[in-house]
Structures are given as C-alpha cells and as structure tokens.
Amino acid sequence: MAETTEDGNKPPKRGLQNRHVQLIAIGGTIGTGLFMGAGNSIHYAGPIILLVYLIVGLFMFVMMRAIGELLYADPKQHTFITFITRYVGNRAGFFARWSYWLTVVFMGMAELTAVAKYVQYWFPGLPSWLIQIGMLIILTCVNLVAVALYGETEFWFSMIKIIAILALIATGIILALTGFKTPVGDVSFSNVFHHFSFFPNGFGNFINAFQMVMFAFVGMEFIGMTVAETDNPREVLPKAINQIPWRILFFYLGALFIIMTIYPWQKIPADQSPFVMVFELVGIKWAAALVNFVVLTSAASALNSVLFSASRNFYALSFQSKARFLQPFRKMSKTQLPINAVLFTSLMVAFSAVISVIPEITNAFSFVTSASTDLFLMIYVLTLIAYMNYRKSNDYMQDGFLVIAPKTLVPLAIIFFAFVFITLFFNPDSRIPAIGSTIWLVVFGLISWWQPKKAIK
Template sequence: MSQENTHIEEQQLSKGLQNRHVQLIAIGGTIGTGLFMGAGNSIHFAGPGILAVYAIIGAMMFIMMRAMGEMLYQDPSQPTFIAYMTKYLGNRVGFFARWSYWLTMIFFGMAELTAIGKYVQFWFPSMPEWLIQIIFLVALTGVNLIAVALFGEMEFWFSMIKVIAILALIVTGLMMAFGHFQTPVGTVSFGNVFNHFSLVPNGWGNFINSFQMVMFAFVGMEFIGMTVAETKDPRKILPKAINQIPFRVLFFYLGALFVIMTIYPWKQIPAHQSPFVMVFELVGLKGAAAIINFVVLTAAASSFNSILFSTSRNFYSLAKESRAKFLQPFTKLSSRGLPAKALLFSSLISVSSAVISSIPAINDAFVFVTSAATDLFLMIYIMILWAYWEYRKSSSYMPNGFLLKAPKFFVPLAVIFFVFVYVTLFFNDSSVVPAIGATVWLVVFGIVSYFQPKKAVSEE
C-alpha cells in the first residue's frame, strides 16, 4: 500500500468533533476517579507536599503533551499519536508501541468496566456485576458506532459533571473558610494548610513514593491526541487544548486538594474515605455519598467511553501498519467514516471483564495485569519524547508550527523524570511486582518486536 493511498484513507475518518467537545474532553481527561476517591490517601501519604508532587508531574506531562502536540500540528491526519513512533523510530519500535498501547488500554477498559459494576451496585446491590458491565458495554459501544459527534456530545456532558463536582467543592470550601465554618475537627481555615507546614512530613521515602501514586492520576491525558485528529480544524483547536493543561492542573488538582486541606487539617484526613463525601456531608448535603458515587460512576463511564474510542483507532492504525492477513478486515471504515470493525473487536475483548470479575482467582491476576499495564504508560511517554526528538531532526520538521520551547533542555528533563518514576516503582511493596511484570513485557515483547520487518506496510 503506498503512503499516498494511506494518507487518503486516513483522511476519510469522520471529522465530527467540535471545539467545545475537544476542550471539555481535554479537561475531563485530566480528571479521573483517583481525585474523587483517592485524594484522601495521597494527602495522608505526603501531607501538603502532595501539592508540589502534583505540580511537578503536571509540568512534566505538559512537556510531553507539547512535544506530542508539535508532531500532531505538523501532520494532523494521523488517526493516533502512536503512528508518529512508526514514522520517526521505525516499524519495530512502532510495532512495540502499537500493541503495548492497545493492550494497555484494553486492560484499562476492563478495569473501568469492573469499577462501573461496583458503583452501580451502590444502588442495586442484588444486581449481578457481570450484567451491569454488559449493559454499559453495549450502550457505550452503540454510542461509538453511531457517530463521532455523539461520542463527543456524551464525553462533553460526562466531563461537565466532573467539572461541576470540583467547582462545587472549591466554592463550598472557600465559603467555609471565609465564613470561619466550624467542623468537628476545628475551624475551616487556610492555616490548616500552612500551620506546621512540612514538604516531607512523613520522610523523603514517602514523599518520593507519592510520585508513582500521583503519576497514574494523569494517565489518559494523551487521549487528546486521538480526538484532535477527528476535528474539522485541528491546527486551530490543538494549541488551545494543550496550552490550557497547566491551568487545568493548577485549578482542578491543586485547587481541589488545597481546599480539602483547608477544611480538614491534613493530619486528620482519613486515608480511605473520599474527601469530597466528607466536605458535602459537613455542609448538610443529604445523600452526599450517593452524589459522589454518581460522579465517579460518570467518571468511570467517561473513561471507558474514551477507551473504546482510543482502542478502536489504535487497532485500526495497527491493522493498517501490519502485513497480517487476519488484520486486514479491520482497515475498513464504515459508511459513517468510523473504524467499526476495530471498535467491535475491542469491545468484544472487553466482555471478558464480566467473566474475570466473577472469578476471584483470576480477578487477583487481573489486578496485577492492570497495574503492570499502568506502568507501561511510562514507557509510552518516553517513546513519545524519543519520537519527537527524531522528528526535530527529520525533513518533516515544521519550524513555524506549534513549537515546544527549549526542547534540548525540557525533553531530556522529562525523560529523566519518567525514568525516575519508573525506578521508584521497585521500592514500593504495592508496586514492585507489577513493575517487574512491566519490565518482563518490555524485554520479551521487545525481542518479538526486534524480529519484525524494518518497514511498515504504509512505508512501502
């Protein structure tokens, strides 16, 4: 298949996303269930120093996103950012990245389906978890099959719910602080953050370990690289979506965590309870737990919806870059300009989560695999930066494009940081085994990838 033909076919992907869709999806992509359910644990672990951890990781992710954004701006026709790895690093690295990212997202989708089942059981405890998962799977697959615009509309409102919940927390907390609201643990005050402030209250070991906890709250931010390709004016929308990342991190993560520690002295925040539930219960909101459960349900559904979108585009791209005959049917687009067969295949694989969740022995293994898949994201981010480095040296480099400033400083800095986070995984009891699993995958599948052809089908 010639490169020209490949380009023409990829241009046929539906361009149904609007600017408002992408902007809200970009915001929603930085807000996961980890903030709503895991903020108490991260604060308990690192104290007010968690603000610095979120800020540092947010900055490193912004560097990675700007690097990816520069390549997307130069060639927005690619259906997925993984395609740039094949283009600038060769088919062997691209093969590793394509399969690794697709499998990683499949495992994440299965994990989100499992979470959806548990959240729905909050209201319907007798309803089988596997049935809940299948209902949501069918519904969200249908949304993705109808049109890109419908996917964008649903993601718009999913993201809006998360944004409203955080805005409500911040506004409520500020009103309580300025009104000197009394809680069972004292007065709501900004002094609760700054009094006895310590960057490392639980020691440097816990502070460093908190990086891997927080790092995975940002996983999925790269999804904006999928949605921009399916807009009508990607070069106009892309810079806005990426340049607003620092403000979103500052407001939605640092703002929410700061307000939580303003309401509760950080030493008294329980590790395994959602601070969002605590705050809304303090102001007398009945059913606060049910409301936050609804928010995290929509967050999980939003994540799975995005994963279906992502895996279908990745599998479509994977099939186009492959010589395998059994993958060729997945290179076809539907009459709506959607990779329908790739979507249905990814959806079919996700059905296995309904089986896994009902078998405890397999479920334990599934937790391990999902954790190891999470670690693979660090490898993907490093490969994005590597591809960007090669892009800057290639003939495709666009000197008047959406440029990352001072790449010779920031790109190595971000790579060193991601390597640092990966190394820390081996010094934490809860992450060392998945880290070993991810490393085994890197070595074994790296060897398999080495024996792939040097050139992809689209390069011939």
C-alpha cells in the first residue's frame, strides 16, 4: 500500500542514506555565523561566550528532541509544522505553516545575497543579480533531480565546513604546544582564562550575546526534515539528533576555545574573521580567500537546505489548504519530487536578485530578513506547545524516542525562547526587526484567528 500523510498526499520519495544525514546534521549545526561572526561574539562577551553557546545549545537540543519524538511517532510526516496543526489547532497551524514557509524563503533570499557577495570577492565585475540567478538555477536543478543528489551535494558542502574547523583546531593545538609567539602575544591555553570576567563589557552585552548565538543555531530543525527523507527514519533519527550536543561541544566550543587560545580574547577585533587571522598567522597568505571559499560553500549549503525545506513545507500547504490556486503544487515529478513546489519556492527566492538591483530598498530588505529570523522563535515555541499537547493525547508513544525530563526542560525551553525574543527590544540593532516581527504576529495572528477552528477535510 502506498504511503500517505494525514492530509492524503503522497510524500516525497525517500532517497537519503545514513552517511548523508550524519554529515548534513553536522553541517546543519555549523553556519556562517561561526566563520564570520565568532570574532564579534567573543569581542562583546569574552570567554563567557562558551557558556552562552552551551545554554543555547541545550535548549535547541531540547527542541530537536521534541521534534524528533514527534517525527518518530509518525514518520509519515515530512515536516514538523504538521504537528502544530494537529496538537495546537488549525488556527495556530495556519499561522505556523505560512509564517515558517515565508520565513525560510526570506532566509534563502539572505543566503543568496551572501553567495553573490562571496563570489564577487574573486569576480568583482560580475553583477550580483547574475550570480544569484546562476547559483539559484544550479541548486534548483539539484533539488529537482533526486533527493540523493541533494544529499550528496549537502554531504560535500558539510565536509568543507568540517575540514575548515578541524584545521583551525589542529593548528591552534600545535601552536599552543610548541609555544608559538604572535605579534599579540604567546599562544597558550591560559589566554582563555587570563583576566577572566563574567561581564567584561557589561551585563547588557552579555544578554545581547544570547541573541547573537541564538541566530547562529536557526535552521537546525532542517535536520529533522532531512531525516524524514531517509528509507528508515526511525533508525536514523535518534542517531542524528542525539549527536547534536557533541557536535556543538566539539565544533562550536572547540573552535571558539582555540581562537581565544591563539589570540588573547581582549584583543580579538569584532570586525574581522578569527579564521582569517589564525590561518594568516601560520603563513597562509591566501587565508582570506580560503575562508571566503568556506563561507561561500556554507551560504550555498544553507540555500540548498532552504530550497529543500521550504518546498516540502509548501507541498504540504497545498494539501492543508483547500484554496484552488494551491492545487497545482500537489504535483509530483516522475522521481517523486514536489516539482512545482520546488520551482515556486525558487521563484520566490529569486526576488533577491530583483532587490539587488534596486538600491533604494536595500534597508527594507535587511529589515524583512531580520524580522523573519525573529519569527523562528515564535514557531519554536508553538512546536514545543504542540509537543506538550502530544504527550497528553492518545497518540503518545510511550516506547518512542522520548525527550529527557520533558516536564522540566520543555517549559524551560519555552521560557528561554521568549526571553531571547524580549532581549531583542533592548538592542538597537535588533529592535526594529523585533517590532516588525511583533507586528506580523499581531496582524497575521488575527488573520489566522479568522480561520476555521478545525481543519476542513
């Protein structure tokens, strides 16, 4: 019997292997924020940034375990947003479905803009819009050929990021053990704790560090949807999600610790990539070009994941809504891929190329993309509420992939995400986007409230 979801649609073909998922899961927890933004976060928070990453990583892990338990209980679903409709209600589901899809699309537009910027490092004469269209066509084709090709592409994108971080960590350890001297001082593990202070730049900057780190983790939930594309999701899902804490500890905390080992944290500039500084120290003159290549693949990887995730969500939307204009997006290709959903999602992301040639609305674009990132926090909260309601339902699977200490950690995670959102209003750089996302919450929340209380079958 053919597999179907609760909406009656035939899900996309499962074509990812375990090795794809494991590497994608690692790469999914590593973003350009680490390569380009680590210096900024260390500059403002100092060594305590390690604790901030631990705290944020803990609550993101709780959310991922909640998503994992839901998908494990019902592996037919290819997006966790479905569970918000099922366990919170159609109105909340309507808000989450459309908000999440639009948020991910805006995220893709931001990544596509970044891709153009990185390519122009080598080819400054190429127009941004041309680079964006070219990259979008390539990755759209990747998403249309087969799920396995998407997995293979992400596998190598992730491999590049992992090798870069391993090279940084290995370089730092060697420099520390050999007593290497730099223009700013000796390389030593003691640099991390020298003149240690919990709030070296004030309590306000410590609080702001949470939002900087939080945004570095946004998109981690793509791992759950990737696992849903495997032939044996119940076997792969626990492995992929349970390894997240170790990846965070090793890759994020390991990289940050080594950076502060090489450079005294008080002297790390906020506006320069620590990766560039470290590789230049060991004599790699083309360090800037190397890091530019890494962040280019990182942005391309994020864009690839956006096309994959957003198209699956839009495909699900076409079944969850009875609107006639959405019916064509139910179409599947011969290789069982949601072809029209992928093409429409790519078309929406392509508006980034249009925006790039209209300088007058550059600030507006930054505003929209920043505000959409804030919406992730709202969706995370709705996901955790859905999880708590699932535990009270008849669907609860007592022998499933269970969250650890759910009665304590899940409510704490909800409080934490709400806390991060509130802090956005106290930072001048994030205040306007926070206001914008709040307006979206109120306006689209009212529109969602006008929807039927129960989904129309």
